[in-house]
Amino acid sequence: MMERRQFIGSLAGLLSPELLPALEAIAANPGAELPAIKAVTRLGTGRPEDEKFWSRVRDLFYVPRDVIYLNNGSLGLSHRVVVEAMYRHLLESESVRTTKYGDYPWWGYGPALEIRKKVSAFIGADPEEIALTRNATEGMNTVAAGLDLNPGDEVLMSDQEHPGGRSAWYQRAKRYGIAVKEFALPNPPRTPGEILNRLEASITPRTRVISVSHITTVTGGMLPVKDIAALARSKNIISLVDGAHAIGQLPLDMHDIGCDYYAASPHKWLYAPKGTGVLYCRKGMAEKLWCHTAGGTWDRPELGCERLTNIGTSNYSILVGMAAAVEFQEKLGKELIAGRERYLNHYLRKMLSDWEGVWFINGPPPELSTAMVKAALPLKKLGDFPIRMWEKHRIWLVTADGDEKLPASIRFSLPIYISTRDLDRTLEILKEELSKRKHQET
Template sequence: MAPSPLGPPNPLSGTDAGWQLDPAIVFLNHGSFGSLPVAVAEAAERHRRFIEAQPIARLGRGVADLLNAPKEALGRLLGAPPERIGLVENATAGIAAVLRNVAWHPGDEVVTTGHVYGAVRQALFRERDLHGIAIREVSVPLPVQSSDDVLARIVAALTDRTRLVLVDHVTSPTALVMPAREIVKACHARGIAVMIDGAHAPGMLPLDLDGLGADWYTGNLHKWVYAPKGCAFLHASAQRAHETHPASISHHYGAGMDLEFGWQGTRDVGAWMAITDAIAWMEAFGAGAVMDHNKRLAEWAQRRMVDSGLFEPISPMDGSMRGSMAACRLDARWRHRFASVEALQAAILAEGSVEVPCMELHGDWLVRVSAAPHNRPWQYERLIDTMRSLDRAI
């Protein structure tokens, strides 16, 4: 699948069609909300119609049976038993569930990094305001040198007051693959609980959650597993499962994760049922082949962007901290032309019909590209050409 080390990978056969994307837009932002294959969208709609035909029998009495297949398929993908996987609507809900279940004491510390997702930072602030805990954000300056450097910075921030370490598996603004296994090991050696925010990781990276050993792990499925929006999960270790409850408490409180997360009130179970179809869609190409294609395409795209002279790398160019997204930094001159990263993103869309996220992190302006099965090399060339055109106007 890789014709040469310097070239992009060959597209996966059969991925040219079967998407709902607007062909007039070059879509390089799969990492935000994903893009749903037509086959999975149609399956989800079939599941919804099935439920609506007999809502009491199938939703009221039979919901547990309906969720068995998606949870079993998800367990095989994630390397975890289905009874310790709770379905939620997004990773934000998974994090909220864990934070609300911790019995905080004033002065407890949570350690995260400066690359933490904005919504998670706000959730931590809420716990701080309610319970008097301290939030410590570890500085990880750009460009990041290595996983070992990240690990050393996190370990150096741990104290005898650290109650929880909450870190991304793949950071959102900077697209860095963090050393999750090493972080878990270092924290557990000190008796500190770990939650991994794996919003981007399922379907991007091979996962073995029980082997990873984090106390809690949450991840989205609408991104790199190609499931409908509203599909995500929370996994708890065997030691933590009994104390893990959904943020929305319903009829089965105290009955275990399987029952508690299986009914959190009325919701779109049809989307969750389509998790099985999404995983089957991936496996038709080979889940490993999809991940490999995306990673190779992101590697090639990052190199092309850096070689253009318009972008600066923020992660090792050997790909050791990269999955199927790549973020690059822009130099300071772009701020003289554009009032904000939002204005720059709008200009890229208007000039080149390219949808790509532009973000600011601690004063750095970043452009993050995604590499999904529907993406092709010419789309990244369009981004580079668009940036050149905008650069000439600066």
């Protein structure tokens, strides 16, 4: 059991006096700039390859130095800016420090315009085009359950959609008789055009909706969603994009992409609090949806996305955290962040390309991937390999066993604070572990 002195010592390592003064002190100064935001400003200008700069960025996260976390694709780890903002708002609201009557610490009732304005500016949309959700799955379900479709109408999607993006359509098919059709993504794709051609070849006269990922959870590969949206529009087909992995990983401009709907999970690459989500509805498209959760404004389509946001009492503090995550990215620089992720992607690919029997299931940056690398291995089964990597080496990876189509694989998700030294260490240990596993298979 950890002794009290050891416990306090471990906290001292996390709560750096310079970056994170006592949270109670932060909460006592509601009008002051957050200490962690000041620390971001002091970082100055960085470059994608500047390891010293990104080491200082890592100081803004709580991740211990001996941990190599390569799973942003499932869950991002929030930084100090987010935690400080949430904690301050939580103490402010729960102590009823507001001077405005009816200013409750919740969302789910009313417009929540302050948050929607910040998010919309960040992703190139208008505030009235933004609905607040709890994740991309909820956003995808809002559209899938809300559109008027008839039996026999087709929904076209790729064969690499996340269950949160595909299941709502399959449930609707089972209940109401629509048809769901999948097209196969190439592994790996050579060009964005190859993906677009496969999708277009799968469209039929019955296709009413195209529902695809911007970046797939299976491989981390990117789809040409702007071209897909333009193709859909030319054929009078509704376009829905599952952007769970894209927000925070890529600079986004909804108006430039041109899709009808776009669902996002900021808790991954934006490092926002878990339980935050965004649904973009192109102007005039929110009115076409029935509410999947009917609140008091369900029958007021003139409210647009506000009507879809009114889902009942929810935690406003996490929305404050999401707004802080947006501020962090804007101060650090969206293009710089994407550049860092591409740099790490290229670095990892270069190191792995020399390994016998290893190849890449997704394509390279910048058009076919950004911060995720899916590496196929010369093995069929990995067994307890990912458990050993974490419990023995403190390296968190996501793996998949092979099947009749593909060998076993590893999905590397590369957060900005990971260093090239971390990747070198990971590959050194990985090579040893895979050698052991290969001997076991033979």
